[in-house]
Amino acid sequence: MDFNLTEERAMLRDMLSRFLAEKYDHEARRKLLANGAAFDPAILAELAELGILGALFSEDQGGFGGTGFDISVVFEELGRAGVIEPVLGNAVLAGGLVAALGNDTQKALIDEVIAGGQVLGLAHAETASRYDLMHVTATAAPDGAGVVLNGTKAHVINGAEAQTLVVSARESGADWDQDGISLFLLPADAEGVSIIGRPNIDGTSAAIVVLDNVRLDASARLGVAGKAFDAIEAAHARATLAVCAEAVGAMEAAKALTIGYLKERKQFGVAIGKFQALQHRMSDMLIEIEQARSAVVNLAGHLDAPRATRERYVSAAKNLIGRVGALVSEECVQMHGGIGMTDEYALSHFARRLVMIDHQFGDVDYHLERFIALKAA
Numbered sequence: 001m002d003f004n005l006t007e008e009r010a011m012l013r014d015m016l017s018r019f020l021a022e023k024y025d026h027e028a029r030r031k032l033l034a035n036g037a038a039f040d041p042a043i044l045a046e047l048a049e050l051g052i053l054g055a056l057f058s059e060d061q062g063g064f065g066g067t068g069f070d071i072s073v074v075f076e077e078l079g080r081a082g083v084i085e086p087v088l089g090n091a092v093l094a095g096g097l098v099a100a101l102g103n104d105t106q107k108a109l110i111d112e113v114i115a116g117g118q119v120l121g122l123a124h125a126e127t128a129s130r131y132d133l134m135h136v137t138a139t140a141a142p143d144g145a146g147v148v149l150n151g152t153k154a155h156v157i158n159g160a161e162a163q164t165l166v167v168s169a170r171e172s173g174a175d176w177d178q179d180g181i182s183l184f185l186l187p188a189d190a191e192g193v194s195i196i197g198r199p200n201i202d203g204t205s206a207a208i209v210v211l212d213n214v215r216l217d218a219s220a221r222l223g224v225a226g227k228a229f230d231a232i233e234a235a236h237a238r239a240t241l242a243v244c245a246e247a248v249g250a251m252e253a254a255k256a257l258t259i260g261y262l263k264e265r266k267q268f269g270v271a272i273g274k275f276q277a278l279q280h281r282m283s284d285m286l287i288e289i290e291q292a293r294s295a296v297v298n299l300a301g302h303l304d305a306p307r308a309t310r311e312r313y314v315s316a317a318k319n320l321i322g323r324v325g326a327l328v329s330e331e332c333v334q335m336h337g338g339i340g341m342t343d344e345y346a347l348s349h350f351a352r353r354l355v356m357i358d359h360q361f362g363d364v365d366y367h368l369e370r371f372i373a374l375k376a377a
Contacts, residue, residue, distance in 0.1 A: 005073065012055055012065075013073050019050060020081035026346035029082060029203065038161050038197070038205035039085040047085065048116025056091045061099040062110050068300030071238060072245035076296075079249025082349050084204050086119050089157030092242050094120035094166040096235045097183060101223035106185060109164065121162030121188075123153035123209045124232060131362040133232055134178045138211060140169035147171075147221075149184065149192075149214040159207025160197025162188050167211070171226045178229040183222040190214055202352040233307070237314050240361045241303060244296050244321045247357045251289045251325065254332045254350040258282070261336055278335060285331050292324040308374065315362070315371035322364035325354035 005013065023043065032040055047053060055070050057063025065071075071092065078087060095113045098106055098120065112118035129135035138151020149169050159165065165186045173180030188195060192214035197207045223231065259282070262273030272278060295317040302313040329351040333340035340347045358364060 005069070009069060009073050012051075012070075013077060015050060016052060016074065016077045017080070019046070020077060020083065024081045024083060026082065026349060029084060029349065030343065033084075033199070033203045038158065038199075043083075044085045044087075044119075045116045047087070048114065053087065053091050053116065054114045056087075057095070057099060057110060057114060061107070062114055068238075068241055068303035071242050071303075072296055072300045075242040075245040076249040076252075079246030079353070080253045082250065082253065082346070082353065084202075086121075086158035086161060086205075088239060088242055088246075089122055089159075090120050090162070092239045093122040093157065093235055094162075094164075096238055097122065097166050097222065097228075097231055098185070100231045100235070101183060101228065102185075105219075106222065109185075118164065119158060119162045121156050121159045121165050121207070122235075123156045123159060123165045123186075124168040125153065125155045127152065127154045131366050132176070133236060134181070134229060135176055136168050136170045136181050137175050138167070138169040140171045140182055140184065143215060146215060146217045147184070149186070149211040149216065151211050153209040153211070156195075156207045156209050158205050159188075159209055160195050160205060164188060165193075165209065166222065167209070168228065168232065169211075173226070180226045181228050181232070182225050183228040183232070184216055184220045185222060186214065186216065186220065190216075200356055202349065202356040204353075204356065230307075233311070236361055237303060237310055240314050240318050241296070241299050243357045243360050244292075244299060244317050247321045247325050247354055248289070248293050248296055250350040250353050250357075251292065251328045254328055254347055254354075255282075255285065255289060257347050257350075258332045258335050261339075281331055281335065285328055288324045288327055292321055295320045308377070312371060312374045315367040315374060318362055319364050319367040319371060322358040322367070325358055326364075329354045 052074055054063040055065040055074055058066030091113055095110060099110050109118055113120060126137060140147040140149055151169060165188055167184050167186045168181055170180050171182045192212045194210040195207050197205060200206050262278060263271050265272050299313045299317040302310055332347055333351055336347060339345050342348060
């Protein structure tokens, strides 16, 4: 397998890197969050204009990429800059499910997502589900030609900013069954929908979505009734790749800040970067980051593999990223000293984001157990 970027992906990476270097920085993000905003619509519009959102969809879906390596290229650069705009939940998760299961009418939403005119959100996780995708207790009961949705969804990425939600609900089976889960397109302002937004520790936005006798026409269903689980799992595999690549970008940014600090901070008249003990710690950290990058490459290369193979790589990558992310955060903060913990300094954002990424789509312990179970199956 050739791990070198194609010319098109290299151009995409360089273009995105230049744009973010010019338009995005820690202070601008801090001011945005201090004003109570979840993201900057102007930045999202410019990302769309540059084709960044289109790179996350295949040509037959209206984009020009959509492969694992396209996702990893985009999200590594987003992670390096600390971008909080709604790309993951909007384009990869909810948008990916509409693209995979939607009919021609429903897929018109994808054109709006790619153009930056629509924000989607996936409302799937529930408070008792932990990280298990098959655990769905929200219900979709028959109601004449339509359905009535009831239940509560948690940790909905950008749920408070979404105009349309992709909601999972159970039409049949027990709470832990894979069969019986359906997906529905739900306008966020529909009657019976309550959305409670909240910021995560890293500044990204999430929400709780309460469904109280929400009536939908059957045409709102995505795909075949009760058969959405495979698509949900595949979308989460793509999202896991995205956050793993984002984590590598955040690690690279934290590493660069730390190297710069070690060159500037002096003790006893010399830069502390000349102290052998700190050099050894940095060397160990660099090796771990390269291992994390290799895990992302492996997952990107197996994203379209058969389900059993793909999911082993998903859990292997997510477990490693979580462990390395914790190491990088701790080492970088410790080598900075007190300044590394301050909100005014960019390192604090990358450390918080790496902590958050470990808890998205399954933490270190969950994926270790899952990898063992998948190997034994």
